[in-house]
Amino acid sequence: MNPLPPNANDLVSAYLDGQAAPDEVTIVESSPELMERVAALRSVSDLLGAPLASPPEQKEAHISAALDTFDSLLDFDNLDEPAKEVAPLLALVPPATTESSPPTEQPAAVPSLSDARQRRRPRRYNSGIIAAAAAAVLLFVALASFGFGGNDSLDVAITRNDTASSPSDAVDDTADADQNAAQIESAGIMADDAVEEEAGITLSEAQPLAAEAMDEQARMDDAPMVSDEAEEFAADSDNSDGDDAAVLGAAELFDAAPSGFLGTFPTQKSLLFELEDLSIEGLDRRIESLDPGLVPTCQHRAIPELADIEVPTLVGMAFIADQAIEVHQILGDNDTLIILILDATDCTVLPATP
Amino acid sequence: MNGDDRALVAQAQGGERAALDELLRRHYDRIYAICRRIAGNEADAADATQEALMAIVRGLAKFDNRATFSTWSYRVATNACLDELRRRKRRPTPALVDEHDGWADQNLDDRAPAFDEQIVLRDEVQAALNQLPNDFRMPVVLRDCAGLDYAEIAETLGIPPGTVRSRIARGRIKLAEILHAGNQPSTDERQNNQS
Numbered sequence: 001m002n003p004l005p006p007n008a009n010d011l012v013s014a015y016l017d018g019q020a021a022p023d024e025v026t027i028v029e030s031s032p033e034l035m036e037r038v039a040a041l042r043s044v045s046d047l048l049g050a051p052l053a054s055p056p057e058q059k060e061a062h063i064s065a066a067l068d069t070f071d072s073l074l075d076f077d078n079l080d081e082p083a084k085e086v087a088p089l090l091a092l093v094p095p096a097t098t099e100s101s102p103p104t105e106q107p108a109a110v111p112s113l114s115d116a117r118q119r120r121r122p123r124r125y126n127s128g129i130i131a132a133a134a135a136a137v138l139l140f141v142a143l144a145s146f147g148f149g150g151n152d153s154l155d156v157a158i159t160r161n162d163t164a165s166s167p168s169d170a171v172d173d174t175a176d177a178d179q180n181a182a183q184i185e186s187a188g189i190m191a192d193d194a195v196e197e198e199a200g201i202t203l204s205e206a207q208p209l210a211a212e213a214m215d216e217q218a219r220m221d222d223a224p225m226v227s228d229e230a231e232e233f234a235a236d237s238d239n240s241d242g243d244d245a246a247v248l249g250a251a252e253l254f255d256a257a258p259s260g261f262l263g264t265f266p267t268q269k270s271l272l273f274e275l276e277d278l279s280i281e282g283l284d285r286r287i288e289s290l291d292p293g294l295v296p297t298c299q300h301r302a303i304p305e306l307a308d309i310e311v312p313t314l315v316g317m318a319f320i321a322d323q324a325i326e327v328h329q330i331l332g333d334n335d336t337l338i339i340l341i342l343d344a345t346d347c348t349v350l351p352a353t354p
Numbered sequence: 355m356n357g358d359d360r361a362l363v364a365q366a367q368g369g370e371r372a373a374l375d376e377l378l379r380r381h382y383d384r385i386y387a388i389c390r391r392i393a394g395n396e397a398d399a400a401d402a403t404q405e406a407l408m409a410i411v412r413g414l415a416k417f418d419n420r421a422t423f424s425t426w427s428y429r430v431a432t433n434a435c436l437d438e439l440r441r442r443k444r445r446p447t448p449a450l451v452d453e454h455d456g457w458a459d460q461n462l463d464d465r466a467p468a469f470d471e472q473i474v475l476r477d478e479v480q481a482a483l484n485q486l487p488n489d490f491r492m493p494v495v496l497r498d499c500a501g502l503d504y505a506e507i508a509e510t511l512g513i514p515p516g517t518v519r520s521r522i523a524r525g526r527i528k529l530a531e532i533l534h535a536g537n538q539p540s541t542d543e544r545q546n547n548q549s
Contacts, residue, residue, distance in 0.1 A: 013523035018499060019504050044530045047479045048498035058400060059386070063378045070366075071376055072409065284440055296370040331441060351422035 004033060012037040016045060065139065101320035222238050262318040262327060268341060268352060271318060275327070275339060283329055287312050305340055305349055306330070317344060357425040366414060374414070378407060380423060384500070385431045386440050387433070391495040392435040394484045404437040406431035421506075428500035432492075482532040490525035493518050 013019040015028040016038055028034045051225040107255060162244060265271040275283075297314045299306045306313055306328060313328040332338045341350045359380070365373035382403075400468040409430045417426055483491055497509045504522075508515040 009523045009527050010520055013526055014519055017522070020521065040530055044526050045498045046535065047533075048391065048483070048494065048529075049501075050479075051383050052390050053405070054383065054390075054400075055384040059382055062400075062404050062407050064495065065404060066378055066411050067371060067375060069408055069411045070371060074369055088500050200441065343408070 004031070012041055016041050029256040163338070262321040266321065268320055268350070271320060271327070271341075272339060275315070283315060286315055287329065292339060297328075298342045299328065299342070303342070303347050303349070313340075315339075323350075360419060363414070363417065367417075371392075376413070377423065377446065379408070381427050384424070385427060388428055388495060388499045389435050389438075391480065391483060391499050392492065393481065394436055398438050399435075402435040403431070404441070405437065409434050425500075425502060425506060429506070430511055432496060436450035448520075450528050478533070482529050485532055486525055486528060490528065491523050493521045494529070495517050495524040497522050498520075514546060527540065 011020060011024050011028055012034055015025060015034075020028065066289065072085070094229055111178065177194065262271070262274075265274075299313055309330055313330055315327040315329050318327060320341075326342045326344045326347075328340040330338050342348065343350055359377065359378070362373045362476070363379075367378060386399065386403045387398060389406060390399040393399040393402050396467050406427075410427050417423065421429075459511045483495070492511055493507050496502045496510060497504075503511065504515045504518045505524075507518045511518070513521075
């Protein structure tokens with residue numbers, strides 16, 4: 001009897017799946033022992049592949065809910081796009097080919113205007129964050145001129161300005177965003193000037209500028225999307241897997257921030273506003289990337305709220321006004337997402353404030 | 355089936371509710387089986403199945419027939435199940451050190467079944483599957499329940515095809531061992547039989 005190859009299990013399993021190379025097939029089929037293993041694995045595979053019956057009432061409820069969603073999507077699309085009545089869900093998808101036709105590379109589906117608009121919405125938060133960051137830059141520079149001195153304040157102020165300018169690249173693809181980016185850029189230049197002069201702006205001057213930036217952001221959020229923005233999103237669609245590109249804006253922005261640092265926020269509400277727009281996946285990426293097993297956090301200090309949770313919860317660190325905080329996320333009853341804001345110095349849970 | 359699916363997909367994309375209903379009914383059992391095998395318990399499987407159907411409906415407009423509908427929908431279902439697992443990871447659970455002999459020392463991903471899954475394990479295969487770490491369970495389920503090929507599994511899980519191949523092999527071997535051991539009579543049973 002020939003000795004079995006060292007990768008016998010791989011060979012047998014791949015053979016079972018029809019994924020073995022021709023020479024591997026020869027090896028397996030020439031060995032009675034390997035063929036016995038194939039039979040054993042096939043029985044396991046068959047057990048796993050056996051259909052599992054779900055409760056009939058559950059099946060009906062699930063399908064009914066899915067069809068309701070379908071109806072609401074149709075309603076939404078029809079309200080949004082009266083011209084698409086003939087093919088309300090997918091006007092521009094290539095027609096289905098027959099099974100006998102050779103496989104050809106299909107052009108990417110073009111999303112409807114409502115799809116493009118749906119994808120557009122989260123991007124506004126990019127510029128929202130930019131506006132907040134710009135406000136933070138201005139406030140920080142002003143605070144620096146009061147409370148701090150020397151090179152330290154200069155270093156930190158430049159860091160915040162870098163954070164503010166980087167995301168502006170992400171939104172320079174629309175006229176509205178261009179306008180906002182220009183404003184942010186000018187605010188950044190002003191901040192740079194202020195840093196260079198070290199006392200070039202006062203708090204009273206910074207606040208109106210910050211407020212102006214926020215007002216501009218609010219106007220931009222309310223503005224309707226122009227039609228050619230749909231083309232912009234149609235151009236980059238390669239989404240047959242249902243990927244949620246809409247969440248990338250906020251996630252990328254947070255990823256661009258210094259590791260673990262979410263930013264400086266004037267209030268809890270403004271911080272929560274940004275967090276709310278991250279998907280579960282986005283928050284997961286952040287939590288996993290922080291690896292709190294290496295970075296001591298409040299989770300390691302046995303506070304009651306986090307004591308029983310064995311998986312990382314740290315979303316990041318931030319400043320709210322001048323208070324250093326840690327942001328943790330846990331799941332409550334019914335999978336409710338709960339954001340805990342902790343004082344980073346003593347790990348007490350901060351009460352919710354406006 | 356695939357040809358019929360294509361026609362139904364086209365009709366559903368055109369807004370025909372009945373076509374979507376038929377599509378979902380055709381594939382519901384398989385989608386549920388995938389979610390059940392991945393999630394490991396009824397409650398999470400039910401949630402994941404519902405999420406999967408919603409995701410299929412929402413993504414139908416973007417489905418372009420480059421894959422078969424079944425393959426695409428099973429991948430959507432898999433992603434819904436992965437989301438469900440992620441949610442479960444962040445759900446606070448009591449430590450299990452005393453009752454379960456050191457389980458709390460393991461990575462949560464590797465600890466299967468989880469706390470609430472311990473109550474009843476009616477399905478022997480599911481019980482065996484639950485003992486596999488996620489890294490091995492996922493490829494095996496995607497192959498044997500969903501029927502995805504190695505390339506599709508690699509794409510779905512974000513790992514190289516060679517890794518998929520070896521994990522499926524190791525997962526199956528481990529499953530076979532667990533099931534075989536489960537079918538062996540216990541020491542007490544053997545002693546009773548001998549006497």
